[in-house]
Amino acid sequence: MAGVHGHGASHVRHVARLAAAGRVRFVAVADPRPPADGLLPDGVENFPDLGALLAAREIDVVVISTPIQTHVPLAELALRAGADVLLEKPPTASMAEFEQLSAVIAETGRSCQVGFQVAGSDAARTLASMVADGQLGELRGIGAVGAWVRxxxxxxxxxxxxRRSLDGVAVVDGVVTNPFAHSTAAALMIDGSARADQVASVETELFRANPIEADDTSSVRIRTTRGTTVLTALTLCAEAPGAEPMVVVHGSAGRAVLRYPSDRLEITLGGRTTVTQYGRDDLLENLLDHRADPATLLLSPLAATGAFTRVVEAVRIADPPAEIPAELVRWQGEGPERRPVVLEVEKWVTRATEELALFSELGAPWAQPHTETEFG
Ligand SMILES: NC(=O)c1ccc[n+]([C@@H]2O[C@H](COP(=O)([O-])OP(=O)(O)OC[C@H]3O[C@@H](n4cnc5c(N)ncnc54)[C@H](O)[C@@H]3O)[C@@H](O)[C@H]2O)c1
Incomplete structure (x- = not known):
């Protein structure tokens, strides 16, 4: 395990559970900041960096849950040491890094699974096959909506x-590319357009209410080469906490709503709505199964995050996000709890994904003209 604080702590607990069940041997962790007392099971070693760990111990699988800008160097280190990797999302901060990592995977012949849990969701996979089979009729488009509080x-x-970059290195840590990365990745997966060459164009409208470099309230439109419009509308400046992200598929014959992480799928066809609760496969266990038998395919291989990475690239090269005017933002809470609420943002993100239109096209009061990136 590389990275044991933040999200990494949940990976540590998960690996510990797999070790207790006899599926893996939990050898060591690497983090420049020592783990919290009691986090590591007895006998798990602790190294200040992954290079030292890999030099000292023979390792089969490395889980990487570290800052975005460290993903590629650490994954490359692990793959070159002969390990397979579970790499947190977003896998890379640019298309160039994506190609670099893809080349290392090809060269070493090792596996790299990316931590898009939604790729293991039976609900998402069921919806993807319904779309592929045309069960919802002709596709009008796919919307992904997310409204959280940070x-x-x-x-x-x-x-x-x-940050958009740090010490000259791309980070691209905004609402589209990090907290709601799953939304865009899920929508592209459901369209059957997960590979980089399946994206025709990406339009971004990036805004921010927080005093940060990156975006916290954005709409993005992706046109896939099969002709689908994917519209994501996302904010971390919602009024109310706790809303579950949704992917909405608009078809000529019906409509589907995927909610994650609860994995509930709501299908409306012929005026009748059914709601089904699904389960999900774990990405680390899938990587272990793939190692044991290559006939078991990876659920979220790096190549299947190429289309998502096109979106990361478009966000990376877009103009910096425009600040949302102060009169449209209400601040609440104090100290570490202080947060902005963008006025009526829930209404605008919902409309964007229902109408498959960008904020500016809907007339959202903060919206400016957008940046379009064409991929040839
Ligand atoms: N899949 C998900 O649902 C999900 C959820 C949250 C975060 N994430 C991803 O997990 C990753 C970590 O996010 P976070 O919010 O926990 O970050 P964080 O900054 O809070 O924690 C990162 C950890 O990595 C350590 N670290 C930094 N550089 C390191 C290095 N070179 N080697 C080893 N350890 C190093 C830090 O000390 C820290 O413990 C990000 O890629 C993020 O996008 C995924």
Whole structure:
């Protein structure tokens, strides 16, 4: 395990459970900041960096849950040491890094699974096959909506948080590319357009209410080569906490709503709505199964995050996000709890994904003209 604080702590607990069940041997962790007392099971070693760990111990699988800008160097280190990797999302901060990592995977012949849990969701996979089979009729488009609350402590927890770049290195830690990365990745997966060459164009409208470099309230439109419009509308400045992200498929014959992480799928066909609760496969266990038998395919291989990475690239090269005018933002809470609420933002993100239109096209009061990136 590389990275044991933040999200990494949940990976540590998961690996510990797999070790207790006899599926893996939990050898060591690497993090420049020592783990919290009691986090590591007895006997698990602790190294200050992954290079030292890999030099000292023979390792089969490395889980990487570190800042975005460290993903590629650490994954490359692990793959070259002969390990397979579970790499947190977003896998890379640019298309160039994506190609670099893809080349290392090809050269070493090792596996790299990317931590998009939604790729293991039976609900998402069921919806993807319904779309592929045309069960919802002709596709009008796919919307992904996310409205969460993040306070000052979230942006202050690490130096890289909310940065577009750090010390000249791309980070691209905004609402589209990090917290709601799953939304875009899920929508592209459901369209059957997960590979990089399946994206025709990406339009971005990036805004921010927080005093950060990156975006916290954005709409993005992706046109896939099969002709689908994917519209994501996302904010971390919602009024109410706790809304579950949704992917909405608009078809000529019906409509589907995927909610994650609860994995509930709501299908409306012929005026009748059914709701089904699904389960999900774990990505680390899938990687172990793939190692044991290559006939078991990886659920989220790096290649299947290429289309998502096109979106990361478009966000990376877009103009910096425009600040939302102060009169449209209400601040609440104090100290680490202080957070902005963008007026009526829930209404605008919902409309964007229902109408498959960008904020500016809907007339959202903060919206400016957008940046379009064409991929040839
Ligand atoms: N899949 C998900 O649902 C999900 C959820 C949250 C975060 N994430 C991803 O997990 C990753 C970590 O996010 P976070 O919010 O926990 O970050 P964080 O900054 O809070 O924690 C990162 C950890 O990595 C350590 N670290 C930094 N550089 C390191 C290095 N070179 N080697 C080893 N350890 C190093 C830090 O000390 C820290 O413990 C990011 O890629 C993030 O996008 C995924």
């Amino acid at each position: 306070a000052a402590e979230y942006w202050q927890r690490a130096r890289w948080a909310g």
